[in-house]
Amino acid sequence: MTMAFDYAPAPESRSVVDIAPSYGLFIDGEFTEAADGQVFKSLSPATEEVLSEVARAGAADVDRAVRAARAAFGPWSALPGSERAKYLFRIARIIQERSRELAVLETLDNGKPIKETRDFDLPTVAAHFFYHAGWADKLEHAGFGPRPKPLGVAGQVIPWNFPLMMLAWKIAPALATGNTVVLKPAETTPLSALFFADICRQAGLPKGVVNILPGHGDAGAALVAHPDVDKVAFTGSTAVGKEIARTVAGTRKKVTLELGGKGANIVFDDAPVDQAVEGIVSGIFFNQGQVCCAGSRLLVQESVREEVVDALKRRLSTLRIGDPLDKNTDLGAINSAEQLTRITELAERGEAEGAERWSPACELPSSGYWFPPTLFTGVTQAHMVAREEIFGPVLSVLTFRTPAEAVAKANNTPYGLSAGIWTEKGSRILAVAEKLRAGVVWANTFNKFDPASPFGGYKESGHGREGGRHGLEAYLDV
Amino acid sequence: MPTTSPAARSAGDTSYADVTASDASLRRFLHGLPGVDTVGLEARAAALGTRSIKTTAKAYAIDLAISMIDLTTLEGSDTPSKVRALGAKGAHPDPTDRTTPTVAALCVYPDMVATAKEAVAGTGIRVASVATAFPAGRTSLAVKLADTEDAIAAGADEIDMVIDRGAFLSGRYLKVYEEIREVRAACGDRARLKVIFETGELSTYDNIRRASWLGMLAGADFIKTSTGKVGVNATPANTLLMLEAVRDFRALHGEQVGVKPAGGIRTSKDAIKFLVLVNETVGEDWLSNDWFRFGASSLLNDLLMQRQKLATGRYSGPDYVTVD
Numbered sequence: 051m052t053m054a055f056d057y058a059p060a061p062e063s064r065s066v067v068d069i070a071p072s073y074g075l076f077i078d079g080e081f082t083e084a085a086d087g088q089v090f091k092s093l094s095p096a097t098e099e100v101l102s103e104v105a106r107a108g109a110a111d112v113d114r115a116v117r118a119a120r121a122a123f124g125p126w127s128a129l130p131g132s133e134r135a136k137y138l139f140r141i142a143r144i145i146q147e148r149s150r151e152l153a154v155l156e157t158l159d160n161g162k163p164i165k166e167t168r169d170f171d172l173p174t175v176a177a178h179f180f181y182h183a184g185w186a187d188k189l190e191h192a193g194f195g196p197r198p199k200p201l202g203v204a205g206q207v208i209p210w211n212f213p214l215m216m217l218a219w220k221i222a223p224a225l226a227t228g229n230t231v232v233l234k235p236a237e238t239t240p241l242s243a244l245f246f247a248d249i250c251r252q253a254g255l256p257k258g259v260v261n262i263l264p265g266h267g268d269a270g271a272a273l274v275a276h277p278d279v280d281k282v283a284f285t286g287s288t289a290v291g292k293e294i295a296r297t298v299a300g301t302r303k304k305v306t307l308e309l310g311g312k313g314a315n316i317v318f319d320d321a322p323v324d325q326a327v328e329g330i331v332s333g334i335f336f337n338q339g340q341v342c343c344a345g346s347r348l349l350v351q352e353s354v355r356e357e358v359v360d361a362l363k364r365r366l367s368t369l370r371i372g373d374p375l376d377k378n379t380d381l382g383a384i385n386s387a388e389q390l391t392r393i394t395e396l397a398e399r400g401e402a403e404g405a406e407r408w409s410p411a412c413e414l415p416s417s418g419y420w421f422p423p424t425l426f427t428g429v430t431q432a433h434m435v436a437r438e439e440i441f442g443p444v445l446s447v448l449t450f451r452t453p454a455e456a457v458a459k460a461n462n463t464p465y466g467l468s469a470g471i472w473t474e475k476g477s478r479i480l481a482v483a484e485k486l487r488a489g490v491v492w493a494n495t496f497n498k499f500d501p502a503s504p505f506g507g508y509k510e511s512g513h514g515r516e517g518g519r520h521g522l523e524a525y526l527d528v
Numbered sequence: 529m530p531t532t533s534p535a536a537r538s539a540g541d542t543s544y545a546d547v548t549a550s551d552a553s554l555r556r557f558l559h560g561l562p563g564v565d566t567v568g569l570e571a572r573a574a575a576l577g578t579r580s581i582k583t584t585a586k587a588y589a590i591d592l593a594i595s596m597i598d599l600t601t602l603e604g605s606d607t608p609s610k611v612r613a614l615g616a617k618g619a620h621p622d623p624t625d626r627t628t629p630t631v632a633a634l635c636v637y638p639d640m641v642a643t644a645k646e647a648v649a650g651t652g653i654r655v656a657s658v659a660t661a662f663p664a665g666r667t668s669l670a671v672k673l674a675d676t677e678d679a680i681a682a683g684a685d686e687i688d689m690v691i692d693r694g695a696f697l698s699g700r701y702l703k704v705y706e707e708i709r710e711v712r713a714a715c716g717d718r719a720r721l722k723v724i725f726e727t728g729e730l731s732t733y734d735n736i737r738r739a740s741w742l743g744m745l746a747g748a749d750f751i752k753t754s755t756g757k758v759g760v761n762a763t764p765a766n767t768l769l770m771l772e773a774v775r776d777f778r779a780l781h782g783e784q785v786g787v788k789p790a791g792g793i794r795t796s797k798d799a800i801k802f803l804v805l806v807n808e809t810v811g812e813d814w815l816s817n818d819w820f821r822f823g824a825s826s827l828l829n830d831l832l833m834q835r836q837k838l839a840t841g842r843y844s845g846p847d848y849v850t851v852d
Contacts, residue, residue, distance in 0.1 A: 054588075054807075054812040054815050055585065055588060055589065055592070055803065055804075055807040055812065055815055056584075056585060056588075057579065057580075057581060057585045058581075058582050058583045058584045058585040058586070059582075060580035060581075060582050165578070169578070320562075320563070321562070321563075322562055322563040322564055322565040322568065323562045324562070324564070324568075324569070324572075324772050325564070325565040325567075325568030325569060325572070328568055328571070328572050329568065368808045377578075377579075377580035378579055378580055474563040494565050494567070494568065495567065495568065
């Protein structure tokens, strides 16, 4: 859409980040090649440009890293909490100091807008390290008994949608509670984790406490199955989560899983409409909808359906799609060709099922992986687009007539990670929130995160909680 | 948008007559408007404030902002020479660069209208006057109407009217409505009417949305945030809210109403943030001085300095723009 007031491009400079042509695995405080010499490429989803070549971990590397973490565990867990806190505070401060560099790197590698990495991801990453640094010397006051003990070596596997933030959610509590870590970042977004490895060195973190193994699913599987791993933490798809649950079943390993979602965003007829529309937009178009707690099902009261959908369409027409490094970009690139294919297929399925598909007129860049913001109206619970997690900028609009129906529809999903309620009536917020089977329920807002607030799901959305006091428990022997 | 049947603006329409039949019916209508969530509204205004406007977009925005200024002097110490100086400044904001657009209007007290009118003769700049016992509005309707009549007789093209905030806050919506109607009638075809709510005194966003609808129902051509005489004047959030109101009003009635944030907008950066709000909330239909104004006096010089910076690549400084 051309407007009279057309914003000139405002790209963030790439020169603040220096990406090396190749990176190794980070094991025992050193960068090293994979045992079998394998490598893979990480590319920018917005341009398909190869950013760097990264060593690809195999089973032998996993074993090496776990042994390093095991060796480091004794001295690390023996440190007084206040000493561990010093390292975590140091890491948090370095993240803040290098946040511009990391934000640009994350945008290049992931494809999400710089606006989000700069204003949301990096501040949240630093906040997680600060928060958990604060806990490190207060664990005996956290309500888990007088001397809660660390578990040992944590094997952590994280996804590509919030690479650095998921790393922070995993590593900060693990270190604060005295565990050591072997972390496998996703194969499409390994770079910020490798920069984090450098930050660990900069902070003088003892060798082996944090090990980073870029790699594919086989490395993740080897890590989860490794007999000397005491704790498995995974964020990613429900399918992989189920596989992990099967692998660790019957072992002494503790496990937390943050899996998929199909969050309901419930808009009652007395909702503050303009703000609800903003919340719906943030709920599903934040990070191109590649968010496990995305509000991908809009449940709107029938009496205001037309008004809300019209307002939503008007609002989507102003979303700016394109170069993620442009500070004015609202919607960036889809993370990978594979993910784009999946979104495209599911959207086509929605159309085939008879739901009405709508996207604003918008031009998509010619290279890279792009999908326009998309609405499906006339969706029912029986449609696949209302049931399956699409993990892309696709919103399904359903209606309801009574609060009871809203609750029934919101809960009628195999998932249970997030939900939103929009109403001016406080008592209705409480009454409905209580009945929703979701780990997080936002009222008159959406996608708000704080390290002190536990996050996690019901049913196929996961086991356990991350963040807050509850999140500490997952890393302690209590 | 209200869930009750839309009230048409023309007095002949019966549903409209229903809404304005009594304080009670007007209250039902205004309180039936969708609520405003403070946190969400302010977050949206702040998010739009982070748009990065550079180079060509910035040049466009600066010229647009200059052309939208109601160059204002509302001091007890105003003199004819001060007003004449302001007129000259409005006509040629930057004497060194004649491509600089003129401002939209001069905004003065009623007794200065004739002087202002002379000062801008032939420039296309309009003269706006804060009639109706500005800024408090605490006089009888007869006095307000006489004040308005004086200003129009002296040549005012636009009347900036303050509402009776006391009446509004005590729920006497009908009184506020009728006063606006009367002043609107006094303006007739001779002047456009801007209705000032003094949003800082209305204090809640719900009140600001209600006042916006009340003003539009009563026939305001423009709705304006504030007088510039209280602590809180125009903010991105209250202006965003009023833009949403005029957008919804046009969707319902087909009639376009302008918006004027006033007071406290001093820098180009601020002004551009307001233009982004306009651009992304109501779009280009409002991106002209027919539908959007800045009530400001010190803003102009900052815009001129930024304009010179874009033209020359260097910052000049306050001595390279005129003081009045």
